[in-house]
Every structure is written in C-alpha cells, then in structure tokens.
C-alpha cells in the first residue's frame with residue numbers, strides 16, 4: 001500500500017530531532033489481487049526532501065543534519081458522477097483517506113450537509129462537453145460512476161458513450177489510472193447479456209482495458225446497497241441489502257450447487273455495500289498492483305485491504 005493516504009503532500013520539508021531514526025520502506029507491497037493482467041509498477045511519486053537532525057542523545061549544539069530524499073505520492077482523484085449514489089460514497093471515502101477529490105456531474109454539488117462535502121471540488125458539467133483542462137490536469141486517477149437506465153438511446157449514451165469519451169480524454173491527458181464502475185452479469189443467459197444495457201457496459205469496459213491494459217480497473221458489483229438520496233429523501237436500501245448479504249453468506253454452502261443455473265445470480269449473488277465499493281476504488285487508486293476485472297468477492301477483498 002502506498003503512503004499517499006497518510007502523508008500530506010503540501011509540506012515538502014520536515015525537520016526532525018530525535019535520538020534515533022527508524023527507517024522504513026516508503027512503499028509497502030502487500031500481497032494483492034492481480035486478476036488477469038501481468039504485474040506492472042507505476043510510480044506517481046514526487047520527491048520530498050526531509051532534513052533530519054541526529055543528536056544521539058548529545059547536546060543539540062553538536063547535532064548533525066542528514067538529508068533524505070524520499071518518494072511520497074500525492075493523489076488527485078477525479079470522480080465522474082460524484083454527486084450520485086456510488087459516486088458520492090467514493091468522494092467521501094477518498095476525502096477520509098486524505099486524497100484530493102474533484103467531482104464532475106451535471107448537477108454539481110449534491111445537497112448533503114456533511115463535513116466531507118466541503119472538501120470536494122464540485123464541478124458542474126457534462127462528460128460530453130467537459131473542459132478537461134480544468135478537470136484532468138494533475139489527476140492521478142479517474143473513477144467513473146456514470147451510468148444508469150433509460151430508453152435504448154439513453155442506455156447507450158450514458159453507459160457506453162459517456163464513459164468512452166471520459167476514458168479517451170483521461171488517456172489523452174496522461175492520467176495513469178482509470179477505474180470504471182460496471183456491473184455483474186448475473187449469470188444471465190446469452191440473449192439477455194446481449195441486451196443494450198449489458199452490451200453498453202461491456203463496450204465501456206473494453207475501452208478501459210484497451211487504453212489502460214496494465215492499470216485499468218473494472219469493478220463489477222451486483223445490487224449496491226446503502227442510503228440512496230433521491231430529491232432530498234433518503235432511501236435506506238441497506239435495510240434490504242445488509243440482511244440479504246448476511247443470509248446469502250450463511251447459506252452459501254447450500255446455494256453453491258445451484259450456481260450453474262442460468263440467472264441464478266439474480267437471487268444468489270451477494271449485494272455489495274456502497275462503502276465497500278467505494279473502498280475498493282480507493283484501493284485501486286492507491287495500489288499500482290491492482291488492475292483488471294474485479295468480481296463481487298474481489299471487490300469486497302479489495303475493500304478489506306484499505307479498511308482501517
């Protein structure tokens with residue numbers, strides 16, 4: 001895990017005075033999920049110069065200074081659709097990890113009165129007409145939570161074309177990582193998987209994987225639960241999602257033999273807590289080794305890896 005979440009990016013010089021200095025590697029590489037793609041390291045680091053004063057318990061007037069140059073990462077995450085249900089959970093989780101966050105959505109700042117909201121730069125705008133100069137310069141990752149339902153044309157436009165436009169822009173601007181919130185296929189029979197919704201999702205996924213073969217992340221959740229805000233009201237989807245997830249986990253051994261049945265995942269695939277999905281995004285932002293396609297269990301595992 002990188003140090004980016006805990007090391008402030010704004011103070012390049014640190015002076016310490018201590019009798020002993022413990023040296024730890026700045027980058028810790030945990031054993032991590034590496035689905036489908038070869039390992040590749042990327043460094044989004046910048047140099048930080050630290051001056052340490054070593055006294056060895058002697059008088060401070062006789063101390064010597066050691067200059068240490070270290071690589072410390074600072075992250076700037078752009079969340080597309082940050083005002084939505086999943087997007088706002090991503091923004092909140094990123095703020096809690098000390099990551100700089102910019103959100104782009106047509107409605108801009110959501111009507112949420114929680115303190116983390118003030119720490120996000122809310123840009124009102126449409127992915128198709130965005131001023132990417134303002135949004136993407138300096139970004140270290142883009143996470144897209146743009147997607148949804150509607151008629152055939154809208155399904156294509158929001159799930160596929162909007163995300164393809166965003167991936168294209170992110171690549172052009174040299175953003176090193178792109179994370180797409182996609183969807184599980186529910187083990188549906190092929191004729192249903194070929195519906196416009198799933199086809200549009202898979203097209204967007206292909207674009208991410210082809211432009212970001214060694215750093216793109218596709219998260220494929222099922223039903224996402226949490227508190228969804230609609231027109232100022234809160235819909236507690238967790239009242240259904242949480243017990244459902246627990247029951248499925250407790251009965252896993254009995255339901256597993258039924259998994260081969262077409263569409264069985266509509267009943268038996270576990271729902272995903274919106275905060276876990278958001279933490280999986282944070283894991284993707286901060287871990288260079290995390291890329292490829294992530295299923296429900298892998299999303300939950302990735303979330304666990306960054307939970308404190």
Ligand SMILES: NC(=O)c1ccc[n+]([C@@H]2O[C@H](COP(=O)([O-])OP(=O)(O)OC[C@H]3O[C@@H](n4cnc5c(N)ncnc54)[C@H](OP(=O)(O)O)[C@@H]3O)[C@@H](O)[C@H]2O)c1
Nearest residue numbers: 081083084085086105106107126127145146147181223224
């Ligand atoms: N919720 C679930 O249970 C679930 C399950 C599986 C997968 N997913 C996927 O997860 C993603 C997020 O879902 P969600 O439930 O959070 O949806 P949501 O609440 O409707 O959020 C979608 C966000 O995208 C923004 N958006 C839409 N079109 C845009 C455009 N052209 N330019 C800029 N922003 C745009 C919306 O804001 P504006 O309208 O203000 O622009 C909103 O902030 C979707 O791709 C969805 O398919 C969701």
